Amino acid sequence: MSGGRGWNTVRTARAAAIAALIVVAGLIPGAGAALGDEQKADVSLGYTCRLPSGPIRANVKVSAAFPATGKPGSPVRPDGVEVTLTLPRTALEGLSASGAATVGGTVTLQTLWTRGGVPAATEWPGLTVPRTRVPGTGPVVLRASGPVPQANVTAAGDIVVSVGELALALEPRKADGSATGPRAQSVSCVPDLGEDTTLVTIPVEGPGNAPGTTAPGAGGGAPSPRASGKKADDDLCPPMSEPKLNMNLPLPPVPDDVQELPQALDPSCARVKGHSNVKKLKGAAPQRGEAAVILGVQSFLRNPNPPEDPDGYLQSRNVAMTYLDSSQATFLTFGFMPTTATMEVTQIGNANAVAIGPVWSKSEKDTVTTVTADVSIRLHNVKVNGTPMDVGPNCRAKPMRIVLTGSAKADPSYRVENGGQLAGTATIPEFSGCGVGEDLDRLFTASVSGPGNYIRLIQGPVCYLTGAKNPNIFPCPPEDFGYTITPGGDFRATSGRVVFRAGPAIGVPTRRIECPSSEIRGRLKSGSGIDPIRLGTITSMKYNGCVGAGSLASLGSFTIEPSRLPMTVSHHPTLGLDRTTGMLELQFLTPRLKVSSAGCSFDVESSNSSEVGLEAGYPNGSTGWTVRTTTIGSLLDVSAGCPSTLTPGTSFGFFRNATTYADAGVYTIDIPQTFKYGGISP
Structure with missing residues (x-):
């Protein structure tokens, strides 16, 4: 306002900032x-x-x-x-x-x-x-x-x-x-x-208004969008949507050379949390709620065909109905004024979640999931520096489209069933129905609407309602995404005698390997929300002074170690953390294992995926753990000094013989670690 002009003529478009998409809790004016x-x-x-x-x-x-x-x-x-x-x-x-x-x-x-x-x-x-x-x-x-x-x-x-x-x-x-x-x-x-x-x-006194009173009708409005679909206390999931794709939303094309798989519906649900920004207002709001998810609505497959197509093609179409709680956050009007509001987001119809990637999950190619949804936004409880502003019960932005993507190779990674990070930007459309006694639509639109508003959501693992799914990986009721690790950081684990059997095929212990000691060094992440498939790294892992039986005896003393470091530490994809026993099943992933001595060296490469699995069982919070080498593959790069029975292309496997050698692969870790599944409880 300037030069004595009246209240109704001094408002600028910047005042519309109070209509923030995402906002809350004002300051009390002094x-x-x-x-x-x-x-x-x-x-x-x-x-x-x-x-x-x-x-x-x-x-x-x-x-x-x-x-x-x-x-x-x-x-x-x-x-x-x-x-x-x-x-x-x-x-x-x-x-x-x-x-x-x-x-x-x-x-x-x-x-x-x-x-x-x-x-x-x-x-x-x-x-x-x-x-x-x-x-x-x-x-x-x-x-x-x-x-x-x-x-x-x-x-x-x-x-x-x-x-x-x-x-x-x-x-x-x-x-x-x-x-x-x-x-x-x-x-x-x-x-x-x-x-x-x-x-x-x-204070300005006048008829019908005592000093200190504020405008009637501020806040209030319609109930939360979740009210009509809120789950009962004894239900694991919110109401499920129809198992149908939303044809009002775009879907990716289907290649001609794929086959459609039979429908295998998997009803489930998951927690979601995150935040969204309003670019114009330099403000953000937290988001939290749950989503009902139906997996396997439609799938298309092309099997791998090496060497021309070693990865194959898989497109999986799923649907979801998300119920977000009302969110509140603080932002700045005019670039400085603390302004608050409550936002309610209602999803319009099903969201489509489409994942496209290779058939093998361990392929070097990525699986990218795109989630598309239409939503409606309502604002109420608007305050400017703690003073309520009556925007009416129907202050809404026009329906808006949200497109979020997640990558299986990112950190945090994303797959629909495992959860992870989804992110994207959205365009906030025009507002309508805002104001009581005066039209605030144009002001809200001028200050809030526009492109480039960032959204980031973290979805937890799904809770399957049917089928024998491991509750350690897919917990019911749903939990937050990721592990909490304490204290994390650098660690060192050492063992005494480690014994393997090694043979040309599974179950044929024709060669025996005994290593008097080994050492593992690595680093675990610390904190909460840690990606289950990226818990940390192994920076050094070596079995020392090993000797073998049969044709391996001629090698003399040799070492076994990964051929490429660091190795990723993840939880076991089907076992995870058993919260009853406290046993955490881990997996170390590496392209190859290398066996080397003074006169001979060779690599063992997995024959059915791009990475070799080394498994470990760790009693949560203890100082002892067990590593099991379960490499099954073929020999590569065999040097001239090796026995003739070790030739490139022949099958080979390392197996920890726990039945015969009870002390095989038992380690002592210098710093005990505590793992909690599901991140920080709400």
């Missing part, structure tokens, strides 16, 4: 100290200023005198306005003002006047900074003052006055009076998030 017929405002705030060289912190103090009360039809004019800006000396260097002896200029301060939940912006321009000497050391203190516009009051109700963005135009000069640069330097500063930017609260 009041100045009343002295007779006036009240003094004296507020110090932390600001961040944007310089060409980067952001700097500053302190801004705003002082002014306001009337103690107001009356409808009478103007309110702040008097004695002074803005004191304290900048570090590095600010002058960042503005190419090195060598300045004095600085002067002007300050423009944005303010927000909110009455009855209706905000109005007014600018305090042209506050003068007199020529000020730059001290030899310490910060630079600039004081700006001058007259500011009055505000016309048209109705009763408290007026909350807050300050915000500050624009500083500096004119640094050298000792001889010449300018330090070709033009004046401009700086934009905004209050730090979390600052209470309120200057004063001015």
Whole structure:
């Protein structure tokens, strides 16, 4: 607002920011100290200023005198306005003002006047900074003052006055009076998030309104979108959707050379959580809820055909119905004003979740899942700096389309059944139905609607409602995604004698290998939400001084180790953490194992996937664990000094013979680790 214009003509499009897609919990406005017929405002705030060289912190103090009360039809004019800006000396260097002896200029301060939940912006321009000497050391203190516009009051109700963005135009000069640069330097500063930017609260009395009252009808509205479909306390999952693809949403093409598999519906559900941003408002809101999921609605397969097509093709189409809780978060209106609201998201029809990738899960090719859904958004409980604003019960954005993707190769990875990270951007459409007594649709649309709004969701593993699925991997009721590992970090595990049998085929122990000791070094992630297939890495793993029987005896002493490091540590894909016994089944993955001695070396490569599996059983929180080498593959790169029975292409396998050798592969770890499945409980 400026120049005494009325409340209904001063609103700018930036005020629509209160309509944030994602928002919550305002700050309580403070009041100045009343002295007779006036009240003094004296507020110090932390600001961040944007310089060409980067952001700097500053302190801004705003002082002014306001009337103690107001009356409808009478103007309110702040008097004695002074803005004191304290900048570090590095600010002058960042503005190419090195060598300045004095600085002067002007300050423009944005303010927000909110009455009855209706905000109005007014600018305090042209506050003068007199020529000020730059001290030899310490910060630079600039004081700006001058007259500011009055505000016309048209109705009763408290007026909350807050300050915000500050624009500083500096004119640094050298000792001889010449300018330090070709033009004046401009700086934009905004209050730090979390600052209470309120200057004063001015009660305005009138018929039907006592001081301190606010507009009726603020907040309220329709019930949560989950209310009509909320699950009963004894149900594992929210209501299931129909097992049908949403044909209103785009689907990827189906290659001509694939076959459609018989439908195998798997009803399930999963937790979801994450956040979404409103780009224009520099704000975000948490998201949390559950999704009913039906897997196997439609699938298309092309079997691998080496060498032309070693990976094959698999397209799996699934559907989901998501129920998100009402979300709240804080964002900034005008780039500075704490504004809050409650958002409800309702999914319109099924979401399609389509995964496309290779047949083998261990292929080097990625499996990418695309989730597409249409949603409706409603806003209510809107507050500006703690003051309610009545937007009515039907303030909504038009239906919007959300497209999220997840990758099996990312960290966190994503597969529909295992969960993980989904992310994407969305375009917020226009708003309608906003406002009571006045139309706020265009304002909300101008400040909020637009492209580039980031969304990130973490889905937990599904809870299958039918079938004999391992509850350690697919827990019911649903749990959050990922492990919590304590303390994590570097570890070292050592063993005594390790015994394997090695043979040309499974179950034929024609060769025996005994290693007197081995060592494993690695690093585990620490914290919560850790991807189950990326718990950590093995940086070193070596079986030392090994000797063999049969044809391996001629090798003398040899070592066994991975041919490529680091190795990924994951939980076992079908066993995981048994929460009854505390046993965690792990898997180390490597392309090959290498056997080497002074005169012979050869690699063992998996024959049915791109990686070799080394399994381990770890009693949760203990110091002892067991490693089982279960490599089945073929020999590669056999050197000339090896026995003739070891030739490239022949099958070979390592097996820990736990039945005969009870101490085989038993390790002691230096730092006990605790694993919890499902991340941090809500």
